[in-house]
Amino acid sequence: MRLFLCEKPSQAKDIARVLGANTRGEGCLTGNGICVTWCIGHLLETAPPHAYDPRYKAWALDHLPIIPDVWKVEVKAKTASQFKTVKKLVAQASELVIATDADREGELIAREIMDFCGYHGLVQRLWLSALNPQSVRKAMAELRPGESTVGLYHAALARSRADWLIGMNLSRLFTLMARRDGHDQVLTVGRVQTPTLNLVVIRERAITSFVKKPFWEVEVNLLADGHSFVGKWLPPAECLDADGRCINQPMAQHVSTQLASGQARVVELVIERKTERPVLPFDLAALQEQCDRQFGMAVDETLNIAQSLYETHKATHYPRTECPYLPESMLEEVPTVLEALGKSDASLQPILASLNRQQISAAWSDKHLDGPHHGIIPTTEPVDITKMSEKELKVYDLIRRRYLAQFLPDHEYDRTRVKLATGSQHIGATGKQIAVIGWKALFKPEVDTELKDAESVTQPLPQLREDQICTITGAGLKSLMTTPPRPYTEGSLLKAMRNIAEQVDDPRLKATLKATTGIGTQATRASIIKGLLERGYLEKKRRALSPTTAAFALIDAIPELVKNPGMTAIWEQASDEIEAGRMSLEKFLAGQHQWLERLIQQCSTATLALQQTPPTPCPDCGAPMRRRTGKNGAFFSCSSYPACKGSLSIETGKKRKNKPTDKSHNTDGNR
Known part of the structure; x- marks a missing residue:
């Protein structure tokens, strides 16, 4: 039997429809000698620590590091019935076509089942970039040999096992260290989650420590051949700070009065035709x-x-x-x-x-x-x-x-830079005149923020020529203040994760990271940000993200090696090496093992710089409340549970109407 193994039921239906496998079976579709089945995402999951040794159910420093000799996976309870179907079909298959999503995670989903079920038959890969019938038919005509995508599987295993090793070991390590020092809180640490949180903490501290400084600008209104435009006074170097801002208020005030009227002559005029090619499709x-x-x-x-x-x-x-x-x-x-x-x-x-x-x-x-x-x-x-x-x-x-x-044609515009002189003072103006709207006709200017350059919002200037005399019709002094960095939004944080070299100061590390794709992957970055919000490490106010007290405590408590985004990005590069076959999975994991052992040895006797926040009292019995995450999200639960079932909403601080009956989620970090 030829078996197609898909990732989701909807995907299986699309493929089966093209293949003529239209007969519905138990967890599969059949027809024309073909069977199409599906996985509902991951049917297997990496086993928890206590699957290797029952004593790991209790958290203890002398258990660490927990490093499996032989990795185990378990059938996920929620989808056990579908796994039973898939296992039966895999055993009957003489040929298996991997039809999961065409990426590392999809490869992992399929091949972990093949390994678990002991499949050793012929393997081919259906590489789909779209699920419409024409794309499916084209991909079917270009099936790839199974061995061509094994590297994807090994790279995904490397990521998955590194996440497990760091999440399970370091969450336990730093939580136990905190408890030893009298702090009653779980510190969730993840391989990508923690460096990402560190980015937000660093940005928030830059914002709160920012000291506003005043500076001044003089705007000058000019008239040339009946057309008005605005220029700015160009202060001499002795009036400027390191960023080119005028910090000499008396001088600026004097100049604004001096330039209230009179004439200015054009002494420099540069007109450049600029061209912007069509913006690329989205990734x-x-x-x-x-x-x-x-x-x-x-x-x-x-x-x-x-x-x-x-x-x-x-x-x-x-x-x-x-x-x-x-x-x-x-x-x-x-x-x-x-x-x-x-x-x-x-x-x-x-x-x-x-x-x-x-x-x-x-x-x-x-x-x-x-x-x-x-x-x-x-x-x-x-x-x-x-x-x-x-x-x-x-x-x-x-x-x-x-x-x-x-x-559509290239977008073309003329960028004009003009310098004018009046007495001992100089005035500068910049203008932009669109010559060919081209492809930008498809986009509204007010929302075209990604495509704008620094000059794109400047004024159109009148036709000017060198030595032309312009009339000064007025001037005004503008008192301004420097502004702090902007808080991250989800989009700008995701961009920072992707372009991680820009966040690193070490020049050697920055050079190494130029070629990397950042921390996390396209498939995981969104879930990492969402997880930080759900775990209570980040808060969202409108679009702005800010770290909570728990986030500051966690980042301050753990060593630089764990939270450094540059080091995490170096590890991410190793996945690319594994996929390309230039590094073995075993070598990568051996490096992770050594790093964990050294870190645990160094940290286990240290004291955490962790500030204890006053616990919220239970509204029913007065005992301290603890933050927990259940199936309906995060909430505060009484530390005396189950003797007391008091709970509070995190959003409102008020008692929840429904008592929590769900168990809190595993607090070991997973990424």
């Missing part, structure tokens, strides 16, 4: 950042919508991509994609009529394809946009406009 991070800025969407919400556009609506290609470029072979699909867009939405017809369909933009570039996936673009078949929610349509519209931009 996942760019899409999440844009939706955060433009719509205020949380990054996990954008990911879910992008996944829905891919899986449910078959409207776009696979979203969990780190590459915005497209393979050159996809140029042949351009007419079909554009036709499908027109059939899907008649309002696009004027735009479609203006396109140069023969234009090949920089987006199509095989040499820039640095991973298994390409940019997120529309599929080749019409979709019913009326079935999309309002938010889905917004995200879909962003994706399709980025694609359409590839067939």
Whole structure:
């Protein structure tokens, strides 16, 4: 039997429909000698510490580090019935086609089942970038040999096992150290979670410690050939601070009075024609950042919508991509994609009529394809946009406009810099005049924040020439203050995680990290940020993220090696080496083991710099409350539970109507 192993039921239905496997069975679809089954995500999970030794149920320093000799996985209880079906089908299969998501995690989902069930037959890989019928048929004609994607599995295992080792060991280590020093709180530590939290703590401290400093600007109103424009006084060097701001108020005040009237002569005039090529299609991070800025969407919400556009609506290609470029072979699909867009939405017809369909933009570039996936673009078949929610349509519209931009002219503008002299003072002005709107006609200027450069919001200047005399019609002194760094939003934090080299001061480490893709992956970054919010380490006020008291306590308590984002990014690079076959999984894990052993040895006798926050009293019995996470999210629970079942809402601080009956989640870090 030929068995197709998919990741989700919806994915299995799409593939089975194309293959003619339309007979419903128990946890599968069959027909034409083919069986298609699914996993519902991970059917197996890494076993907890006590699966290796029952004594690990209790947390103790002398148990650490917990390092399995032979790694174990367990069947997830919630999906045990589907695993039973899959195991039976795998045993009957003479050929198995891995049809899970085309990424490391998808490879892990399939191959951990194959290993657990002892499958040793023929393996092929179905590599899907879209789930519409035409894309499925094309992928079926290009099945890959199973051995070609084994590196993805090993890289995913490396990440999964490193997460387990660090989360299980370090959460226990620092929690036990805190308890030894009299602090009653669980310190959740994760391989990526903790360095990410550190970024927010560092930013928050930069904001709170920021000292505002005054500076001054003089704006000068000018008139040339009947056209007005605004310039700024250019202070001499002795009036400026290190950042080029005028800090000499008396001088600025004097100049503003001096420049209230008179004339100024153009002494320098530079006009440059600037060209901006069409913006590339989205990768996942760019899409999440844009939706955060433009719509205020949380990054996990954008990911879910992008996944829905891919899986449910078959409207776009696979979203969990780190590459915005497209393979050159996809140029042949351009007419079909554009036709499908027109059939899907008649309002696009004027735009479609203006396109140069023969234009090949920089987006199509095989040499820039640095991973298994390409940019997120529309599929080749019409979709019913009326079935999309309002938010889905917004995200879909962003994706399709980025694609359409590839067939419009470059955006061109003239950037003018002018310097004027009046007496001993100089005035500068900058202007921008659009020459060709080009692809930017697809985007509203007020929301086009990602695409703007520093000059794009400047004024249009009148036609000027050197030695021209302009009339000064007035001047005004502006008293300004320096501003602190902005708080992270989910989108800007995700960008910081991705471009981690920008957050590192060490020049040697920064140079090494230039080639890395950051900390976390496209598939995990959103869940890491969401987890920090759910665990009570981050709070969200409107769009701004801020660390809680627990976050400061955790970051202050643990050593630099654990929270340093640069070191974490170096570990992330090792996954790429494993995928490429340049490093073995065993060598990587051996390095993790040695690092853990040294860290635990160094820290186990230390004292944590942990501040104890006053415990919240239980409204029923007065005992201290503890923060817990249950199936409905985080809440405060009485430390005397189950004798007392008092609980408080974290959001309101008021008693919860429903007593907590669910057990709190495992507090060991997992990422």
